[in-house]
Amino acid sequence: MTPVPLPLEAPLIKVVFADDEELVRSGLRTMISVAPDIELVGEAADGRTAVEAARRLHPDVALLDIKMRAPDDGIRALRAIQTLPEPPAVAMLTTFDVDEYVSLALRFGANGFLLKDIEPAALVRAIRDLARGGAVLDPSVAARMVNAHRDEQRAAAPARKLLASLSDREREVVTLIGKGLSNAEIGGTLHLSEATVKGYVSAVLSKIGAANRVQAALLAYRGGLVD
Structure with missing residues (x-):
């Protein structure tokens, strides 16, 4: 995998991610490893472990699967992480399926929504943007979120x-x-x-x-x- 260029004088960005599928976690590990300014400090297979990792490791960015072992596990983890004294920026990992959980994550302060099949360079850019206080929204997710409410x-x-x-x-x-x-x-x-x-x-x-x-x-x- 081609290394992603390092921005000049970029600080080290600490990342925690959570997904209940080992294949997804493995892919995230590989994609993050190409960026010398990003350090994976923790990972989890469920929301409770993700919250504990965020509390203990003080990451700059957390990536959470919107649905893990329970349908609302990612949402509960997001809400709990937002109550931490210095919460990280949180982006939700999702598929093309847009449902009520995406709307809930938006309401509860998610800083972004990323598709699980995101390209490595795009993921690295998104993490850097989140760490700088920005927000990321995959255009496909945005379009589907809007379409889901077109009846309104x-x-x-x-x-x-x-x-x-x-x-x-x-x-x-x-x-x-x-x-x-x-x-x-x-x-x-x-x-x-x-x-x-x-x-x-x-x-x-x-x-x-x-x-x-x-x-x-x-x-x-x-x-x-x-x-």
Whole structure:
């Protein structure tokens, strides 16, 4: 497997992951091993063990299977981890199946949703983005989450109303968030400094009442900014 380039002066990122399938855990180990700035400090096969690992090892990022030995095991682990004094950024590992557990994870503060068949380089980028305080949302997952709620057409009108309250630049920023870009990538696209982008992101989240970038990304999908 080709090593993933190391960002200049990148701090070591500590990661814990949990999945009840050994094959998935093995794949995650292999993918993470290619990044010299990422250290796998713990893994688990169930939510309880994942919470204990997060409490004991103080990771920067936790990757949790949304469904483990019990259907809501990943959700319970997410909620417990969020109560820790300094919780890590948490991304949920899921398949193409979008159900009520994805919506619950979003409600309970998940910082991202990643497909289990994610490419190694994309996983490494996602971990780095999460460690920097960003959020990650696989476009396929986002589209299916929106489609799962298409029977609630009422959701589109409020989304468009919220997006209309943003400036042109802020709409550009939230569109790029919806496309999964990090602050650095948004800055490169819009020719802005990363600090300026952070300011825009904070303003956008405040104006639309979003708790995190994942919720902002979903709003961009619901409001039609992202196909």
